[in-house]
Amino acid sequence: MDFNLVIAGEAGQGLNTLNFVLSKILFKSGFHVYSTKDYESRVRGGHNFMKIRFGDTKITAPKDEQDILLALNKAAVEIHQDFVKEDGIMIYNGESYEGELREENQDKEIFSLEAALIADDIGNGRVANTVFVGVLLKLLGLDLKVAEEVLGEYFRRAEDIKGMNIDALRKGYEKAEVAKRRFEMPEVTPRDNQILINGNQAIGMGAAVAGVQFYSAYPMTPATGVMNYLAKRQNDLGIVVEQAEDEIAAIMMALGGSYSGIRSMTGSSGGGFSLMVEALGFAGIAEIPLTIVNVQRPGPATGLPTRTEQADLLFAINASQGDFPLMVIGVKDAEDAFYQTYRAVNLAEKYQMPVIILSDQFLADTEINLEAFELDTLQRYNGFISDEQAEGISDYKRYEFTEDGISPLAYPGQMTESVVLIDSDEHDEHGHIIEDAETRVAMVDKRHDKIEKLILEDLEEPEYIGPEETDYLLIGWGSTYGPLQEARELLEEDGYNVGLLTFSDVWPLPIEELEDRIDNTVSIMVENNATAQFSRLISSETGIMVNHEIVKYDGRPYTAEEIYDAIKEEVID
Amino acid sequence: MVNPEIYEANRETAWCPGCGDIPLRQCLAEALAEMDLKPSQVTMFTGIGQAAKMPHYIKVNGFNGLHGRALPPAIGMRIANPEMKVIVESGEGDTYGEGGNHILHNIRRNPDIAHFVHDNQIYGLTKGQASPTTGEEMTTSTQPNGITARPFNPIKFAVAMGATFVARSFVGKKEHLKAMMKAAIKHKGYALIDILQPCVSFNKVNTYQWYMKRVYELGDDYDPTDYDTAIKKADEWGDNIPIGIIYKAEGVPIFRDKHPQIGDRALVKEKKEPTEFQALIDEMK
Ligand SMILES: Cc1ncc(C[n+]2csc(CCOP(=O)(O)OP(=O)(O)O)c2C)c(N)n1
Ligand code: SF4
């Protein structure tokens, strides 16, 4: 059983705080929470909204249909009224709604409240949004205890502000008495060991836990959240976040850090990632460990800065001239984002190569509750030689030929008798420039051997959900994971045999599970881009042509119903 | 003093005979030796070009990266390791052209880095196109009508930006160059030396003789700590070219000072286990 709440208004109206506080209250009360953001690239005005979906079972996707609309301005009612259920309610920020509801929405309840007046009475206009928190809790039949705790924590630094917010909360609760609609909430109890986290935070946390000591980046929506997460904690962690002068500097700084022996990472969105491309290949030939996160937004060029898409896949895999080892991981949800980032940093060091994490705005800004990550299950892979080993070396070869292509990794200053030389030119074992054909071929092969090893030892097959025998096989990668899960369940409820195969590792492409499951079923690729890029990757790597492609490229994430409807229309009917 | 031979500055190079990079390398090896540094205590970051090949021709830790991008990775090292002597070395095309944005912002950061720019007023490696410092009157294969932009004045730029150590030297004055290199390496903060380095193959205007006739050493009466004097001196070019420390400011906070959370710690020596980060999880509860 789940409920849907939309908070809508314009930029600058405090939607973010409201969303944060409400999500936290619901989370702390014991609900499963799933909140998404839809915002414009502006600081004031425009139209933004946040959806909070919550209930007593795990939620994996956003939903269009709404139980409650909290409209902070008139436009919010105009835009969202159709999505409010017949038995839903609209809460309007004003004395009374001056507009006309559309014909089909006439019967929907609209409850108006001039929160600003109440806030002024309390003595601070800025507590108006908290009045609505009280209203919502009343309608949902929840008590104020958890809310008071959450507000107390949020405003812990200012006792007077905290008091005024709690006043506002109670006033809202009282005022909502006259609203007709009440919702029956399922019984939930607060659970220990749960966290509330979004995709960008999960990546930042994964990086920190992996021991990343240096994050250099240039701000670009929607990737800035990763940088914010780490910067906010850099003093506690004793690590460094540096805002570079541009993305080329960002990636080169990280490579300098990595060469110097510290775990380093950079991140951006497509535009910034484009600028990093030459250095990506440099990391490949110079064999420098590096983790890069690309939080995708719709392109090309500036595209839609605050919206979502999965259209950088083929670009990421093919970025930079020449052949070199590269790994690309498309993260599926906040949990996957945490563990995969941790894994990426370690694999980058193990294989001394660049690893790209592909996330997107949808995942970046979606906040969900999760079982707390288990840190004692994580193993740190130390790629550097030990100080004792380093002492014995008098003629260090950064690119020494070895069985598996991985050369012993040392950092400058680690060996008193030897130096570390890396080069973006083709080079010999010592790192010196060469021109001869033989060494060139040997070095290309050496670098390629690392990928062979990675495929054998570390590549992960996609996750499969569903029955062994299927009539339909849904295929996806990255952040469509959640909506695809719910879509699969909806189809299953209709009596279809449906499986779901979702990839995190997309390059190198794991093919075993896919080849095992693709026969004797109708395969349906679902992607958040215009040209079904993953489908093209699969066909170029394996020759497999999926039967149907469902794509979406309006800059918005999929809901489960959208996928379900598309499959019903385009495939089943 | 260590023996300069440990730097192996006699390695065979791909530079042209007579190239100004050759004596420059010798000066560098001697300067490092006189400072009692061992090869493992020095790291050189370079871009791409003739000058940028230096880490292959002298034994120090080396990072031969991308054209124009020698400075940013040096910043990464400055965070990892406070003890290493960090030298950035590249051509003037690499530094002032392709990498212009980086020098601009690294002067602002004031990292503890010695930056040696081999200024031959030409693109050497790509065979003689104009660089940012090429004289306006010159014609090249790609600029048959002459250079389309006025020359860049690196000294004036750096002084005006408040770089904390700005010097010029000339490979034809070896003792001078060595002294400048040592002063730059010792300087706490960002130190730029624009080193006049004749390209015998492609720059037929700015030859050894051309420089020899014009350069003069700044005397003891010159006060490099005075900004107004320095900015005036920075404009001198043509018949008389001053070499020496043009501008110097002491006591300006360096890049690492702006990251108090790492203090003097060598991050490179710290390796944390995942379980040490439980607090990050607990704060999300
Ligand atoms: C991105 C990129 N663009 C262009 C080049 C080609 N290139 C290599 S070195 C160079 C110019 C070198 O001039 P300078 O930095 O003055 O060094 P010099 O060879 O004169 O020492 C150019 C254009 C390159 N390697 N990479
Ligand atoms: S081309 Fe010029 S700069 Fe390059 S090695 Fe020859 S003389 Fe030196």
Ligand SMILES: [Mg+2]
């Ligand atoms: Mg040059």
